[in-house]
Amino acid sequence: MDAFFASVEQRDHPELRGKPVAVGGSRERGVVAAASYEARRFGVHSALASKIAAQRCPQLIFVKPRFEVYSAVSRQIREIFFSYTDLVEPLSLDEAYLDVTENKIGMPSASIIAKEIKARIAEVTGLTASAGVSYNKFLAKLASDMDKPNGFTLITPDKAEAIVAGLSIDKFHGIGKVTAAKMQSMGIVTGADLRQRSEEELVRNFGKVGRYYYRISRAQDEREVQPHRIRKSIGSERTFDADLTEEYDMLERLQYLAEEVAQDMARLKATAKTVTVKIKYFDFTLNTRSKTYLSEFSSADAIFTIARDLLRTPQLPAYPVRLLGIAVSSLLYQHDKQEGYQLTIEF
Incomplete structure (x- = not known):
């Protein structure tokens, strides 16, 4: 997808169309999650500090992200993909590999399929996508970036x-x-x-x-499209408008992050054994604290309790905190678990 988050905001808010837009952050602090093509002309891009983005583009408009909307649009796009092939490997909300060697419409041309998908995405979502077509994943990804936005590139052998x-x-x-x-x-x-x-x-x-x-370097890539690529971790983090100095404020933010992570785990039907807390201080110094358990957990309460203990161990952050994050790993998915039964123990 082309400037996905920013394009969704411009679609839903006509007053933003044709203007430099940054999703995420603010003029004072934070990080840009996505930038419109109008903003990119000024050197604004994702992962750029918001303060620097505002300096590069004084007329930049900051918009709060709406991840639930982006996820809903992503599901619409995914449904279009699956109408052509089951071999879909998502890379993120707005990008995926498709293997259409054998496809559901019996079309021998990958180029025609790619153009059809682009047209259907535009019709269903009102957004543009860029497509790259080639005989392996590396070249297809390379091609998809060569003619953005709303581009199509074919790299033949x-x-x-x-x-x-x-x-x-x-x-x-x-x-x-x-x-x-x-x-x-x-x-x-x-x-x-x-x-x-x-x-x-x-x-x-x-x-x-x-x-x-x-x-x-020889244009070779034998990796297959993996429709069931397993995530190794699930996480969420936030940069705050004002540095946090009080334990109550930090715990409040951790509770919110734990609930977000637990929701993602429930959606993926996963449990975890490891929790990692990420702490970034006012001076951008980064600290991570992690703990692994023998038993699995998946509830927001369990994640929050472990994260709270990690925040306090060995001691509470001694300096103002600008970012907190929680990630869980050592994941186990429901389809990987073996069915068991309850033992009866004689006392």
């Missing part, structure tokens, strides 16, 4: 290697800023440079992910 060779290394999906900077310091600036390096050298410098870098 005869053109793939040349496109990858000319690509700047910081544009490779799966290569982050830190890794890109390290590669550039090694003289790896483009895909062509990356292809000159041996697999052994890439593994030596980047670990086992070096094998992935070796393959994608």
